[in-house]
Amino acid sequence: MMTIYENQATDTGERNPAVALGEINAEKLSIRLGTGASEFEAVQAVDFNIKPGEFVCLLGPSGCGKSTLLGALAGHIIPASGVLEVDGQAISGPSPEHGMVFQHHTLFPWLNVVDNVAFGLKMRGVDKAERHAQALTMLQQVGLQDVATRWPSQLSGGMQQRVEIARVLINKPRLLLMDEPFGALDAQTRLKMQQLLLDIWGRIRTTLVFVTHDIDEALFLADRILVMSPRPGRFIENLPVTFARPRTTELVTTPEFMQLKRHCLDLLNHEEGRQLPRLSPLGLPPETRITV
């Protein structure tokens, strides 16, 4: 089996497989949502660079444009202006290389767990035996090999998100994009999922962009936090998080953690009293109708 990475190297001829992939570069990036009079700038002229294999959290209040920005990285939303590149190439649309995990799972209810995970391989024409074998290996990585033949509706919320992560990772994406993936889970499950995610990311080093409004979550997970403020969406802080890895739950009670948390709270308190509707990585509802 050739991996995506090898494919890319032979296709373009110029890419050196030894160079780590998944570098994001954005310059003066603006994204507009809505039409006519209700059109607004969800993201305004942001510049940022994310290194290959880096874990970056986009932190900000509801409606600040962080999900919109993630949608643009996934290729679901087309920016109005500016540059948005992955490894020097402009993002032209959704791709298995930019894997996306939503807040609520998007597993296909008519496929069992293993077929859901194998979906990306099926789209690439991998034969059934091979894709099932790979999907089972991937399920093992997220600790779910025992539920391979269940329907998604028979799983708990945490299990559904683990399957979702496995389904995205089987495509060996350069970017793993996550839109508040644990936001709908209970506190206990959420903590377990955060540790599982760090564990997986430790083994499969892909660039990870993680959207959250939870300061604890961002500080616990990220190498770096980009703090956003809303309307227009822009970055108000680029905060490196240098806690040693592997990280454990004890970290969240250390004075250093508390200090950073207070700093983040101060940043976000600035924006208090401005309740904005949650934006979706798929843009606004009327735009989601996709024509053949």
Next chain:
Amino acid sequence: MASFKKTNALTARFTTASMQLGSVAACVLLWHFASTLRIDLGVITFSNVPTPQAVISAIWQLLQSNALLPHLGSSLARVFSGYTAAAIVGVALGLVIGRSRKAENWLMPPLELLRPIPAVAWIPLAILMFPSSEASMIFITFTGALFPILLNTIHGVEAVDPRLIASSRSLGASPRAILREVVLPGALPSIFTGLSIGMGTSWFCLVTAEMISGQWGIGYYTWSSYVIQNYADIVVGMLLIGLLGMGSSWLIKRIGDWLTPWYRLQGKS
């Protein structure tokens, strides 16, 4: 303990079955008294309605006349042909209209215009359009089944979660793969609802269709019994159509359940 549970389940099934049979028996009993006592309520009168006994003897005669099988065969062939054509056209059009606004704008106005036209109104045109009366009859059962199938397919396609489509694109699905792997299975429960209703309406149009039949068909049998005032035979024809319509709708529903095993688990959403 296990056997106790089993007995309980059996008893429950027996209770359900006896209730269902009891309700049918009650209807027959009501019919029996209304028709034998020749009840006349002014707005409705049962004085000319054939009694269950008369209908049973008519059924007996039909069974002995060797005419039942050709009647059944002709009707089944017509309904099957018209229904199959409607299923293919309805699902295909429904997928296209559900997915594309342009197709919806082009195709829906004439279809909405044709939809309320009853089967009986199609008879003259059907005779003019189709050289054989067989084809006209098939066409009329087709019109009966088409719209429930079409509308339920459109509804099913439009109800597919746009996040699932976005997700499949992110996983590398081409537009054709999206249609085959996401839209079609997503709409399948709704398509089967349409197929099941369409099966019923196809039988519903049978009498109308077979008004132009020369000799055979349950619908023809029913219609000609009316023409020659053979009232017991009308009821036999009606019961046969009801029974066949119910049976075939049930069959379609079972096929649907078998093809969409995930759907029952979700709880009908």
